[in-house]
Amino acid sequence: MTTADTVLVVEDEAPMRRFLRGALQAEGFRVIEASTLATAKLLVTVHVPAAILLDLGLPDGDGLTLLESVRTWSSAPVIVLSARDREDDKVAALDAGADDYLTKPFGTSELLARIRVALRHARAQRAPDTPVLTIGPIKIDQARHEVTNDGKQVHLTPTEYRLLVLLARHAGKVLTHRQLLTDVWGPRSTHQTHYLRVHMAALRRKIEEDPARPRFLSTEPGVGYRLLTDR
Amino acid sequence: MNPFEKLQGLYELSESGRVPTVPDSRPPRATTRAYVVAVVSVAVMTAAGVLLAPYTSHADLAMAFMLAVLVAALGGRGPGLTAVVLSAASFDFFFVEPVHTFAVADRSFLITFAVMLAVGIAIGSLVSRMRAAEAESRERALRARAEEMRATLLSSVSHDLRTPLAVINGTATSLREGSEGAQRKQLQTIIDEAQRLSRILTNLLSITKVESGTQPKREWVPLEELVGSALSRLEPELAEHPLTLAVADELAHVDPILCEQLLINLVENATKHTPDGTPIEVRARREPRAAILEIADRGPGLPEGPAEQVFEKWFRGSTMRVGGVGLGLAVCRAIAVAHDGSIEAVRRDGGGAMFRVTFPDDGAPPKVEDADEPLAKAS
Numbered sequence: 001m002t003t004a005d006t007v008l009v010v011e012d013e014a015p016m017r018r019f020l021r022g023a024l025q026a027e028g029f030r031v032i033e034a035s036t037l038a039t040a041k042l043l044v045t046v047h048v049p050a051a052i053l054l055d056l057g058l059p060d061g062d063g064l065t066l067l068e069s070v071r072t073w074s075s076a077p078v079i080v081l082s083a084r085d086r087e088d089d090k091v092a093a094l095d096a097g098a099d100d101y102l103t104k105p106f107g108t109s110e111l112l113a114r115i116r117v118a119l120r121h122a123r124a125q126r127a128p129d130t131p132v133l134t135i136g137p138i139k140i141d142q143a144r145h146e147v148t149n150d151g152k153q154v155h156l157t158p159t160e161y162r163l164l165v166l167l168a169r170h171a172g173k174v175l176t177h178r179q180l181l182t183d184v185w186g187p188r189s190t191h192q193t194h195y196l197r198v199h200m201a202a203l204r205r206k207i208e209e210d211p212a213r214p215r216f217l218s219t220e221p222g223v224g225y226r227l228l229t230d231r
Numbered sequence: 232m233n234p235f236e237k238l239q240g241l242y243e244l245s246e247s248g249r250v251p252t253v254p255d256s257r258p259p260r261a262t263t264r265a266y267v268v269a270v271v272s273v274a275v276m277t278a279a280g281v282l283l284a285p286y287t288s289h290a291d292l293a294m295a296f297m298l299a300v301l302v303a304a305l306g307g308r309g310p311g312l313t314a315v316v317l318s319a320a321s322f323d324f325f326f327v328e329p330v331h332t333f334a335v336a337d338r339s340f341l342i343t344f345a346v347m348l349a350v351g352i353a354i355g356s357l358v359s360r361m362r363a364a365e366a367e368s369r370e371r372a373l374r375a376r377a378e379e380m381r382a383t384l385l386s387s388v389s390h391d392l393r394t395p396l397a398v399i400n401g402t403a404t405s406l407r408e409g410s411e412g413a414q415r416k417q418l419q420t421i422i423d424e425a426q427r428l429s430r431i432l433t434n435l436l437s438i439t440k441v442e443s444g445t446q447p448k449r450e451w452v453p454l455e456e457l458v459g460s461a462l463s464r465l466e467p468e469l470a471e472h473p474l475t476l477a478v479a480d481e482l483a484h485v486d487p488i489l490c491e492q493l494l495i496n497l498v499e500n501a502t503k504h505t506p507d508g509t510p511i512e513v514r515a516r517r518e519p520r521a522a523i524l525e526i527a528d529r530g531p532g533l534p535e536g537p538a539e540q541v542f543e544k545w546f547r548g549s550t551m552r553v554g555g556v557g558l559g560l561a562v563c564r565a566i567a568v569a570h571d572g573s574i575e576a577v578r579r580d581g582g583g584a585m586f587r588v589t590f591p592d593d594g595a596p597p598k599v600e601d602a603d604e605p606l607a608k609a610s
Binding site for chain 2: 013015016018020023026057086087104105106107109111192193194195198199200201204210212213218219220221
């Protein structure tokens with residue numbers, strides 16, 4: 001992260017903006033703020049922020065419309081701020097191009113971790129793909145299609161391998177059920193979510209020591225899956 | 232409206248009876264009025280027929296009676312048939328030779344009666360089917376509106392109460408970063424309590440949602456996934472308890488979000504009411520037509536009195552540690568019931584409590600074939 005990174009905070013509650021501003025500035029970010037969609041749309045074009053924190057419930061409209069208009073010309077990561085019981089909104093935002101979400105209430109460390117992952121991922125998209133992906137003890141050799149865990153080879157089916165590679169390329173970032181189904185089974189995939197769940201369960205059993213207490217393959221109920229990196 | 236008025240509104244929405252919870256799909260019954268109309272219209276036609284008989288043919292009279300049948304049939308199948316029978320009888324008695332008897336000299340009139348009957352049945356059936364469809368669509372619209380109001384109110388309550396909590400929690404975590412010693416501990420207390428309040432709020436909103444009739448979105452989910460995602464949210468609470476897991480490689484047909492919440496509440500309940508260091512067991516398996524979840528502890532067991540009382544709203548056991556507000560287990564029961572399932576609390580042999588949840592299903596989890604060969608062979 002460079003100290004010049006600008007983060008746009010789009011949030012209508014002033015106390016929430018104060019907290020976010022404080023936390024982000026302490027970490028060296030430059031913070032610009034908008035409390036309405038109209039202001040946000042203006043600021044996005046003027047300042048070209050490196051990342052956007054977006055509350056979906058704004059007084060002058062749905063945050064999704066900002067997301068859609070930003071996505072037509074910018075790939076700056078957008079992190080949606082949402083509540084625990086708004087899973088459908090989160091999925092809609094993620095499928096519309098948001099990079100991740102934070103569930104209120106969240107702490108500073110969670111906030112900064114999400115922003116770091118999102119910025120890193122935005123930069124990595126511009127860099128060439130690395131031949132070996134490493135997640136803790138797990139190594140994925142993309143050239144040889146080989147996966148090892150602590151040096152021991154893991155035998156995956158092609159479906160499990162594709163799922164793992166996809167999650168590893170987006171390590172730390174949530175992927176929705178639909179994104180995973182589309183990427184692994186194709187855009188016209190007619191499979192139901194349970195298909196994905198069963199293959200994820202099989203993958204979990206192969207790479208997790210205790211599949212009912214996973215270290216890497218985290219479930220986001222009602223949303224999707226995330227490959228955890230910093231645990 | 233303040234958040235509590237909104238919550239109240241949610242309860243009223245489900246209790247006012249404006250929203251029928253059991254759909255009534257039978258066609259509406261014909262009213263007495265429709266039968267009166269049937270009798271009167273036949274009587275009017277008979278009177279008119281008697282007056283006009285010298286000037287009209289039998290065919291015209293039959294058509295006039297058909298009109299009476301049609302008018303009556305608009306009231307439903309019952310009144311339609313009544314009119315058919317009355318018309319046939321009246322036509323026969325007053326106009327068919329020999330007049331003033333029910334005898335029929337010319338057999339061709341039987342065809343007239345048969346046509347009357349067919350028309351009466353056909354129109355009556357059509358009308359009653361139309362009425363039923365209309366009633367159903369009206370009910371569906373009403374239900375959709377109630378559902379929409381419920382969703383709007385819930386999300387607005389959620390926003391009103393969560394935003395201040397999120398600010399308290401967030402600001403305290405920011406302050407904690409730069410503090411140490413006693414102050415750090417105090418800030419941690421604020422964070423813990425804000426998170427506890429947030430969980431209480433989640434329970435309050437869930438029970439409101441489930442009890443106001445929102446249907447669970449059931450999917451087939453691996454038991455390991457359900458247990459794993461719930462446990463991952465309880466890391467701090469579980470730090471002081473050895474955990475034993477016995478989770479079968481099977482599927483349950485549940486709403487994953489609600490089921491996670493049920494598991495979180497049951498495990499959290501176990502950690503809250505048992506001394507540090509005592510073991511907690513989580514078991515999940517399938518029976519032929521149900522998924523079974525069990526959470527067992529070795530704590531002080533259930534409070535005195537009937538076991539089911541722990542599932543009452545606002546019930547609090549008198550155990551050593553202060554608990555929540557007595558909603559956690561009530562939410563569990565509401566979630567189990569919403570799935571047509573059940574929950575029971577059991578006193579364990581050797582001490583402690585066990586909660587068993589049954590999620591019934593059709594006993595046919597979908598098969599997911601994976602004909603894939605292993606990708607990488609051992610080299």
